[in-house]
Amino acid sequence: MAHYLYQSRIEDPIWLQPDDISFLRTRLSEAEDVIQIIEKRMEELTAHIPELTRQKHAKLVEIVSLRNVLAPVRRVPLEILTEIFELSCLPKYGFRESDLVPDMFMLTSVCAAWRKAAHTTPRLWSRLCISFAKELVPGSDFAWINDWITRCRRVPLDLYIQFDLYILELEDPDNLIMERAAQLLEYILGHFGDIIRLLDISGRPSAFLPILQLPRSSLLSLEELSFEICEAKNDTVKDLVDLFPRKVDVLLGADKLRQVKSTVPHF
Known part of the structure; x- marks a missing residue:
């Protein structure tokens, strides 16, 4: 009978003696008891899983906290940390092609300590590079620009604005795009024009109208x-000249x- 117990498949009839049947029933009962x-x-073990899971999570939080305290960067003085931030965001190919905006947002998203260090260092925000096609799209607001320039805390601002070539190459660009460009300049110059130290801008001649139409007291720090x-x-330079046959008041008032x-590249 023993060989029946270890067969995975029984194909033939089985003939059992009374003792064999008693033995098998005893084994069956014992197996059911074990189950x-x-x-x-x-x-019982399942009932302990929530508590064990809670203890595990608590220890994981403790590990993160301890590693956070032990991290070498925590011991870097604020002055050196902000210098590292500034160097890491310097452009490789000039400020017009800079990724300064996404780089700064990435740095301030690492942790609360880095965000606080960056937000309390005005010089990190004293340079703003805007690529119209990258950072701005029709329908978006200018809240992030306001936050950026506010963080420079009246430190002289270097402003670089580039309307990307894919817009510039269009013979008849979308009116919404050009309107958005004008709104951008009007917003920045209207709110922060008096702290702009450097203004570097590339675009269609009509994009410069918000600047050229400003009164002479608008760019006092330029x-x-x-x-x-x-x-x-x-959209030509001659069109601008015709609009301003005598003088541009905003530059006459920029005593500094x-x-x-000024360049007019040819494509």
């Missing part, structure tokens, strides 16, 4: 001015202005 014991133990004007078929550069 009941195992199930009861499993229920020291450097750079225009890169990209002409189009229906010492450098002006």
Whole structure:
């Protein structure tokens, strides 16, 4: 009979003696008892899982906290940490092509300590590089620009604005895009024009109108001015000259202005 117990498959009739039947029934009863014991133990262990899970999570939090305290960067003085931030955000190919905005937002998203260090260091926010196609889309607001410039706390601001070539190459760009460009300049110049030290901007001639139409008291801190004007078929420098036949008042009022550069590239 023993060989029947270890077969995975029984295909032939089985002939059992009374002793064999008694033996098998005893084994069956013992096996069922063991199953009941195992199930009861499993229920007892299952009841402890929530508490064990809570203890595990508590220890994981403790580990993170201890590693946080032991991290070498925690012992770096604020002055050195902010220097590292500034160096890490310096552009490789010039400020017009800079990824300063996403880089700064990434740094301030690492942890609360880094965010506090950056937000309390005005010079980190004293330079703003805006690529119209990257950072701005029609329908978005200017809240982040307001937050950025507010953090510089009246430190002189270097402002670089580039309307990307895919916009500049359009013969008849979408009116919404051009309106958005004008709104951007009007917003920045209207709220923060008096702290702009350097203004570097490239775009269609009509994009410069919000600047050229300002009164002479608008750019009191301006020291450097750079225009890169990209002409189009229906948007030329001559059109600007016709609008301002005598003078541009905003530049006459910029007493600190010492450098002006203007280029008209040809594509």
